[in-house]
Amino acid sequence: MSDSPHQMTPPPPEDEVSGWLRDRRGHFDQLVSSVEDYAIFMMSREGIILDWNRGAERLKGYTAPEIVGRHFSVFYSDEDRQSKFPDKELEIASAEGRFTVEGWRYRKDGTQFWASVTITAIRSESSAVEGFLKITRDLTEHRATDEMLRRSEERFRLLLESVQDYAIFMLDPEGHVMSWNNGARRIKLYEENEIVGRHFSIFYPPEAISIGMPGSLLAKALKDGRVEDEGWRVRKDGTRFWGNVVLTALHDSKGELRGFAKITRDLSDRQQVEHLRETGRRKDAFLATLAHELRNPLAPMLPGVDLLLHAPHDVATVTGIASMLKRQVDQMAHLIDDLLDMSRITAGKIALRHTVLPVREVVDTAVEASNPLIREFGHRLTLNLQDELMIEADPYRISQIISNLLSNAAKYTPPEGEIALTVSEKPGPMLEIRVTDNGIGIPKALQHSVFELFDQGASGSSGGLGIGLTLVRTLVEMHGGSIALFSAGEGQGCEFTVRLPVITTSAPAATGETPVIPSAPRSGPARILIADDGRNAADILGLFFQMEGMETAVAYDGEEAVKIAANFEPDFAFLDLGMPKLDGYEAARRIRRMYPRVILAALSGWGAEDDRRRSAEAGFDVHLLKPAKPDDLREVLRQHG
Structure with missing residues (x-):
């Protein structure tokens, strides 16, 4: 061999190399002497370096004369040599035929590089280990890249986790x-x-x-x-x-x-803020609508009253104006009732009063309440009803559900439209109430909000406060039922379907009313005492009972009512609860002590269960909501007269 540093150098003494291995070194010289990317060399059984190629010289810094004949542990750290790690590598390679590892190795100048090392055992025909082939590759740059990537991934992982x-x-x-x-x-x-x-x-x-x-x-x-x-x-x-x-x-x-x-x-916080903003916007729209809706009935009432004052003897005029005033007052009362109902529901003060009765009675009441609006728009109402159905529910609230759905259909259907009410039994058993119309419909994007408080539909208010459908949904859920809306879109009409688990086979319960003994046998007209600190309200009630043929007395506070009662000996006393000097509760107690058989009727703007309970505890026989309707007043006289 040539003495060039890039040529294979003379082997160590013959007694250090087995004859079998020496015979095969020529093949090794021819194959690997000029390879520069890998350090490739052969070692004896003891780990003595026998050969050295160009790649080994470039990678490790030793020339062939400097390294051939030395033990390969020279490339390892002091710690590795002390732990006899190089010897363990040869033992594993001998036992398993091959050993592969990555780790730090040292060059001649003491610098480190990250090496991939493979040591392969060379065996003779008899399978005896005659030496080793060691291949080393410098992976420092590759490891640096991997380490950079690993650190980057670790930083990214820590970033994500934090x-x-x-x-x-x-x-x-x-x-x-x-x-x-x-x-x-x-x-x-x-x-x-x-x-x-x-x-x-x-x-x-x-x-x-x-x-x-x-x-x-x-x-x-x-x-x-x-x-x-x-x-x-x-x-x-x-x-x-x-x-x-x-x-x-x-x-x-x-x-x-x-x-x-x-x-x-x-985004729950943001959603809540958006919800509050939307609720605020709806409330603003609601208040504007409320003002508008209350002005509507007031607008014809004021000139109507003026006409009555100027033409009190014109019977036709008085009759026409009185009918108009009644309609407008009914409309205002309906709006106020809706507001009170929503307030009671929000406060959790509505309690259902279940009764067993035919569904026909409830439907008739609802249709009667909705008919004026349906006729006003010239709609045609089709009714499909299974007459034999019996329900156990709060009849007033079921009627309210149906009438609100019918009124909603009437308002949002152009004049001379078609409205259908179908009431039937479904498996469960369930009472199904379906109201359909051919009205303006609801775009799909707006259908999710129609049951929200103060929502007034896709086209804005068409009369009403935007609480009718909210009431419906709440009352339906209070009965354990569900409500669904279907509309194919704008101009395609609507269908509301209510399902209620209220069907029963029980017969209508007896009313069990206890007849009231009149205050005293009398041959003349009933004596009516009215007390209200609202003078106009008190005077109008007094005039009403006079026109009904009753004998009346009027007081404007509770104290005055008790004094008048002492001499008037009333059969009925209609008392406002919120009067000065002596409220209606105490006035009722004192009048009751004087006349145990007198019929006491409370007049109040509040009608929740707690309000009715408190008036009953004070001794009132009847609790009427203000403004009291003439038919309700007549019913009190009829039942207790």
């Missing part, structure tokens, strides 16, 4: 959770070991799962690269939050789908 405001995690191509950060833990309440491996649809409410939303989001992200969505999401404890979600498809360098990145932000 993010608290966003749930950031990975999904596999089928949608199963693969990773979990602190933000996800905080927002969704799952620990990593509880959620990894589960399908991400667990975060969606049942109504979203029923329409296949999770799968459709994955499909859209796969098709478009990403998808963004907002909606209700579900935490581990079952509570909901309003989430903004960005789902991004992840592909490798070959374009194959590796999974999805999912980022979720809890």
Whole structure:
């Protein structure tokens, strides 16, 4: 061999190399002497270096004369030599045929490099180990790149894990959770070991799962690269939050789908602010509508009263104006009743009074209440009813549900429209109430809000306060039922379907009314005492009872009412509850002590259960809401006269 540093150098003494191995070194010289990218050399059974190629010289810094004949442990650290790690490598290679490792190695000048080392045992035909082939590759740059990437990934992982405001995690191509950060833990309440491996649809409410939303989001992200969505999401404890979600498809360098990145932000606070703003806007619209609706009946009433004053003897004029005044007062009373009902529902003060009765009675009452509005618009109402059905429910509230739905249909259907009311039995058994119309319809984007308080439909108010459908939904739910809306869209009409578990086979319950003994046998007209600090209200009631043929006395506070009663000996006393000097409760107690058989009727603007209970405890026989309707006043006289 030549003495060139790049040529294989003379071997060590013959007694250090087996004859079998010496015979094969020529092949090695021819193959690897000029290889520069790898350090390749042969070693004896003891680890003595026998050969040295160009790659070894370039990589380790030794020339062939400097290293051949030395033990290969020269490339290892002091710690490795003390632990006899080089000898262990040869032992493993001898036992297993091959040993591979990566680690720090040293050059001649003491510098380190990261090496990939493979030591292969060389065996004779008899399988005896005759020596070793050692191949070393410098992976310092590769390791530096890997380390940089590892540190970058570690920094990114720490960054993601430390993010608290966003749930950031990975999904596999089928949608199963693969990773979990602190933000996800905080927002969704799952620990990593509880959620990894589960399908991400667990975060969606049942109504979203029923329409296949999770799968459709994955499909859209796969098709478009990403998808963004907002909606209700579900935490581990079952509570909901309003989430903004960005789902991004992840592909490798070959374009194959590796999974999805999912980022979720809890926007519940923002949603609540938006909800409050929307509620405020609706309340403003409600107050404007309320002012408008109350002015509507007042507008004809004021000139009507003026005409009565100027033409008191014109019977036709007085009759016409009186009818108009009655209609307008009824309209105002209806608006006020709706407001009071909504207030009671909000305060949880409505209690249902269940009675067994034919559904026909409830429907007739509802239709009668809605007919004036239906006739005003010239609509045609079609009624389909199973007459034999019996229900156990609050008849007033069921009637209110039906009349509100009919009135809603009348208001939002152009003149001479078609309205249908169908009442039937469905499996369950369930009472199904369906109201359909061919009116203006509701765009799909607005259908979710029609049952919200103060919502007045797609076209704004058409008369009313925007609380009718809210009342309907609340009363339906109080009866354990459900309500659904269907509209094909604007101009396509509406269909409201109510289902109530109120059908029964029981017969109507007896009323069990106890007859009231009149205050005293009398041959003349009944004596009526009216007391109200509102002088006009008191005087009008006195005039009404006079026109009904009764003998009347009027007081303007509770104290005066008690004094008048002492001499007047009333059969009936209609007392306002909120009078000065002596309120209606105490006045009733004192009058009752004087006349145990007198019929006491409370007049109040409040009609909740607590209000009625308090008046009953004070001794009142009847509780009437102000303004008291003439028919209600007559009914009191009829029942107790």
